[in-house]
Amino acid sequence: MTTPKQTPRQEERDVSRRRKFWALAAAGVLAMSSLAACGDDDDDGGGGGDSGGGDAPKVGVLLPDSQSSVRWETVDRPFLQKAFEAAGVDADIQNAEGDKSTQQQQAEQMITNGAKVLLLVNLDSGSGAAIAANAKSQDVKVIDYDRLTLDTDATDYYVSFDNEEVGRLQGQGLVDCIGNKQGARIAVLNGSPTDNNATLFKNGYDSVINPKFDSGEWVEVDDQSVPDWDNQQALTIFEQILQKADNKVDGVLAANDGLGNAAISALKQRKLPQIPVTGQDATLEGIQNIVNGDQCMTVYKAIEKEAQAAADLAIALANGEEPTADTTPIDNGTEEVPSILLEPVSVTKDNIGEYIGNPDFPTKEDICAGKLAQKCEELGL
Ligand code: BGC
Numbered sequence: 001m002t003t004p005k006q007t008p009r010q011e012e013r014d015v016s017r018r019r020k021f022w023a024l025a026a027a028g029v030l031a032m033s034s035l036a037a038c039g040d041d042d043d044d045g046g047g048g049g050d051s052g053g054g055d056a057p058k059v060g061v062l063l064p065d066s067q068s069s070v071r072w073e074t075v076d077r078p079f080l081q082k083a084f085e086a087a088g089v090d091a092d093i094q095n096a097e098g099d100k101s102t103q104q105q106q107a108e109q110m111i112t113n114g115a116k117v118l119l120l121v122n123l124d125s126g127s128g129a130a131i132a133a134n135a136k137s138q139d140v141k142v143i144d145y146d147r148l149t150l151d152t153d154a155t156d157y158y159v160s161f162d163n164e165e166v167g168r169l170q171g172q173g174l175v176d177c178i179g180n181k182q183g184a185r186i187a188v189l190n191g192s193p194t195d196n197n198a199t200l201f202k203n204g205y206d207s208v209i210n211p212k213f214d215s216g217e218w219v220e221v222d223d224q225s226v227p228d229w230d231n232q233q234a235l236t237i238f239e240q241i242l243q244k245a246d247n248k249v250d251g252v253l254a255a256n257d258g259l260g261n262a263a264i265s266a267l268k269q270r271k272l273p274q275i276p277v278t279g280q281d282a283t284l285e286g287i288q289n290i291v292n293g294d295q296c297m298t299v300y301k302a303i304e305k306e307a308q309a310a311a312d313l314a315i316a317l318a319n320g321e322e323p324t325a326d327t328t329p330i331d332n333g334t335e336e337v338p339s340i341l342l343e344p345v346s347v348t349k350d351n352i353g354e355y356i357g358n359p360d361f362p363t364k365e366d367i368c369a370g371k372l373a374q375k376c377e378e379l380g381l
Contacts, residue, residue, distance in 0.1 A: 057092035057114070058089055058091075058117065059084060059091040059092070059115060059117045059119065059318050060093075060094070060106070060110030060115040060117070060119070061080055061119045062103055062120045063096070063121055064121045064122070065228075066097065067098065067258075068098075068230070068231075068256075070285075071283065072121070073095065075303045076306075079303060080311055082307075083312075084314075094110075098228060103123055107135065111138055117140065117318045118131070118132075118135050118141070120145060121145050122144070124194035125150040125151060125152075129149055129150075129152035129154065132149060136153075141156045141157075141317045143155070143156060143157045143158070144158040147196055147197050148160065148330065150333045151333040152332060155337055156317070156338070157327070157340070158339040159306060160197070160340075161301045161341060162341045162343060162344065163201055164201075164203050165344055166200070166201055166280060166299050166301070167202060167206075167207075167255075168204040168208055169297075169346040170204070170205045170278045170297070173346050174186070174297075175208060176297075176348075177251065177276035177278075178250065182217060183219060185221045185248050185249050186209065186212075186219065187220075187221045187222045187223075187224075187253070188209075188220070188222065188223040188224070188252075189226055189234055189254045189255060189260075190224065190255050192228050194228075205253055205255075209253060221248070221249055229256065229258065231261065231262050234258070234263070235265055238266045242267075242272075251275055251276040252275065257283040258283075260279035260289065260295050260298075261285055261289060261295075263277050264289055264294045274293050277296060278296060278297050278298070279298040280299040280301075282298050282300035282301070282355070282362070283362070286298040287352060287362050287367050290347070290349050291349065291352070291372050291381070292372060299344045299347070300345050300347045300355055301344045305342055306342055313325060313340075352379065353380065367381070368381060
């Protein structure tokens, strides 16, 4: 078997695996010499198994799925992992793969295992609020990570981006890519109706594109939400949009890179020409679609900073300290949650180069691999 060339991120993961190996080896030696029971470690997806050793995970991280966006497993997990490891705090990171009752069970297991803080990416506000209420009743702190849980008095902090700004950047990106084409026929693919972020993104882009529809400069072909951000469903939905519109679509406001890619795939299947498509998350696929001319923009959110900010709060809370970060209050419908909101940026073919090299941005080797090498050169990457 040959070993393919590793990206820095893969190398980082390997380094962290190696570190963990040595840490476990050392722990093993200690356990043998002292005959003490040794606690389980964190991120192996096994969950639990702690036998009352001193290093039971103090923080539990509840990721939502791995299909609505690759970010959760490829960016959030390794950066959260790294932040906790650097602080010497054990964290148990689990992914519910889109299943609400699985997420509920994972949360309960983490609390049983001794977690003092949960970092929660909810699958909807109802199930998120139930997890938070259960945690609160057991004196466990809850940080809403990326997605705000609505209508609960049981979350302590919220860490995310300015999500209406994400939407405004998408709307403005589409405006810039469409240019002054009159009567442009636009389709809108919204995120999951149960994700508060999807509502905020929509508020943001609607504020930019609705005036265009109202003035008659643009025509709205369709506006549909994609349940659970499911990329497969997005493909079906967009195929139906094309079918109904007789293929006459001039631009797509897609709420993230996965949905954008679904629209691009449907266009390609019908051998239709490239049109402006938006996105979000600056995924490898999204950036490659931009380089290839299939997508006009994405929104880059510095997930490393988001992970670090959330981990810092969690570490302070887990140690029984009062976090010192500056927060702003955000209303979740029941109460004001102290929040940290970071700034998103718009990425087009003209400024990809500015972000290459950021640890949470796709690497040049990955972006420009294979048949995109020539296009990368043309863009000066
Ligand atoms: C996140 C996006 C992500 C989407 C689907 C949203 O809540 O903010 O970054 O693309 O969920 O997972």
